[in-house]
Amino acid sequence: MLKRIAAVALFVPLMGLNLFAQAQIEITDSHGKYRFEKPPERVVSLNWALSENLLELGVEPQGIADLDEFKVLSSVYDIPNSVVDVGPRLSPSLEKIKALKPEIILIGYSQRSLIRPLSNIATVIYFRNFSQRYDNAKKADERFAELAKLFQKEELAARKLVERDQKLAALKSNIASQKPWPVFWFSAPAGKGDRQLSVFGENALIVSASRKSGLSVIAPDDTDAFGVQKLSQAQIKELLPRDQATCRAVLAAPSIDELGMEPGECVFRLEYQQAFGGAMSLLHLAQSLYQGASTRLNAP
Secondary structure (H helix, E strand, O other): OOOHHHHHHHHHHHHHHHHHHHOOEEOOOOOOOEEEEEOOEEOOOEEEHHHHHHHHHHOOOOOEEHHHHHHHHHHOOOOOOOEEEEEOOOOOOOOHHHHOOOEEEEOOOHHHHHHHHOOOOOEEOOOOOOOOOOOOOHHHHHHHHHHHHOOOOHHHHHHHHHHHHHHHHHHHHHHHHOOOOOOEEEEEEEEOOOEEHHHHEOOOOOHHHHHHHOOEOOOOOOOOOOEEEEEEEHHHHHHHOOOOOEEEEEEEEOOOHOOOOOOOOEEEEEOOOOOOOOOOHHHHHHHHHHHHHHHHOOOO
């Protein structure tokens, strides 16, 4: 009888430990696995793509890097005044971050050199959002789902992804019902004094958004981590089809006067303020492209 009681007494705490282990939250970032007993309540985000994902999940961070600029560029997120600007994304204020007493700090590839000093403040979760080694659009969905696990918002994240894809499908159907569209290509200024253009290639989010919308796109294959390649005007002419009408959308151009248009060329400035690289960026980019292209193509 005593042996049976002892066995039961031993089983109860072991069962408790097993239940505790099952209750833990486990996520995987670009470095490995992390376990949490409960969703973190205090978060600082130094990466805009991750900040976008947090806001989509209804998670209010205590701090965001370059917050003032983020607010200017964002047109879909209502960010509370209580959120603190912790300084530039590449050189945030460690003092401001520490004062917010975060449980976790979210960083991207450009902040990886800060892992050691940030680790003295809180647990650092590092996601490399863009790379030549993987599909950037697919990885954006994976990062979104991983953050949803951390905050126990998996159902919300899954529903948002389904709704996004439904909206993209509806947009594709709408485009297909209209008159034939030209072949699109996307560029950005390469830099002051640079005669080349940064052309968006196959692994760029804007190209993925366009293809999901059913639009024809010309895009180079050999690109950097963001899906961009610098090309000269001669190389661009070789890339573009000669038997099809084309239209160029320019991202990050200061004004319509600085697009560098050729006579008779179809060009428009793409407004994409709310796309930072999160999972919902695909929808924001597709909608912005549709609106901009429709306005340009229907102009007298």
